[in-house]
Amino acid sequence: MSVLELQRDVIYGPISSRRLGRSLGINLLPPGRKACTFDCVYCQYGTAHTVRGPEGQAGFPSVDSVMQKVEEGLRRLPSPPDYLTFSGNGEPTLHPDFPDIVSRMLDLRGRMCPQTRLAILSNSSRMHRPEVREAVAQLDDPIMKLDAGDPQTLARLSRPSSAITLERILEDLEAMPRLIIQTMIIEGAVQNAKGEAHEAWLAAVARLSPEMVQIYTAERPVAESGVR
Ligand code: SF4
Numbered sequence: 001m002s003v004l005e006l007q008r009d010v011i012y013g014p015i016s017s018r019r020l021g022r023s024l025g026i027n028l029l030p031p032g033r034k035a036c037t038f039d040c041v042y043c044q045y046g047t048a049h050t051v052r053g054p055e056g057q058a059g060f061p062s063v064d065s066v067m068q069k070v071e072e073g074l075r076r077l078p079s080p081p082d083y084l085t086f087s088g089n090g091e092p093t094l095h096p097d098f099p100d101i102v103s104r105m106l107d108l109r110g111r112m113c114p115q116t117r118l119a120i121l122s123n124s125s126r127m128h129r130p131e132v133r134e135a136v137a138q139l140d141d142p143i144m145k146l147d148a149g150d151p152q153t154l155a156r157l158s159r160p161s162s163a164i165t166l167e168r169i170l171e172d173l174e175a176m177p178r179l180i181i182q183t184m185i186i187e188g189a190v191q192n193a194k195g196e197a198h199e200a201w202l203a204a205v206a207r208l209s210p211e212m213v214q215i216y217t218a219e220r221p222v223a224e225s226g227v228r
Helices: 063-076 098-112 130-137 151-158 166-174 195-208
Strands: 011-017 021-027 083-087 117-122 141-145 180-184 212-216
Touching: 011 063, 021 063, 063 098, 098 117, 098 130, 130 141, 151 166, 151 195, 166 195, 180 195
Parallel strands: 021 083, 083 117, 117 141, 141 180, 180 212
Antiparallel strands: 011 021
C-alpha cells in the first residue's frame, strides 16, 4: 500500500474527519516535506523523517503567509468549517513561531468564524517548552498522541528522536490544564492492542485522567507493512 502524498500548501481540505467533522487543515510544516520528532510505524506519510519534493528545500511558511492563506481559504468556503485543525506534514509545534500563529489564529477565528473550533493533532513530544504548552492550552481541542505506556513500545511503535522519553511526555501532559488523548490501536510486529503493552497504556491514560480519549484504527495507508 503506498502512503499518502505530503501536503504542498498551508491549508488543505476541508476534509471529512472521523473525529472533527468538516475540518480545514492547517499545515505549518515545510511544503512537501515530512518534519516530525516521531517516525510512527503507521504514519500515513511514510517512514522517512524528511521526504523531499520539488519544494523540499523550502523552509517553514512565514506567519504572515500562514495567516493570509487561512483567511483566503475561509473566504472561499460557502460556510465556516466545524474545525480549523493544526496538523499536516508532521508535528505542528515544530514551527518556530507556533505561539504567535496560535495567537493570531484565535483573532482570525473571532473575526471570521466564531463558531469554528480550533484543534491541534500533536504527538505530545514538545510540551516541555512552556511557550508551546501555553499556546496549545489556548486551543479548544488539544488532541495529544499517546500510543504507548511503556518505553519499549514507545521506542518500537513511535520511534521518537533520541532525546524524547516516555516519562518526560507523561510529565508534560500531566502539566496541561486540559487534555484530550488520541491513540492509534495497532496489531502486528509491534502492537498496543493487548497484553502488557495495552495494560501499560491503560495505566498511563489513568494517570493522565484526560477529559476524553479518542481511540481509532488505521484506515489510511501505513508506513510499515504488517501494521494492522
Ligand atoms: S507523529 Fe504523526 S506525523 Fe509524526 S510520524 Fe507519527 S503519525 Fe507521522
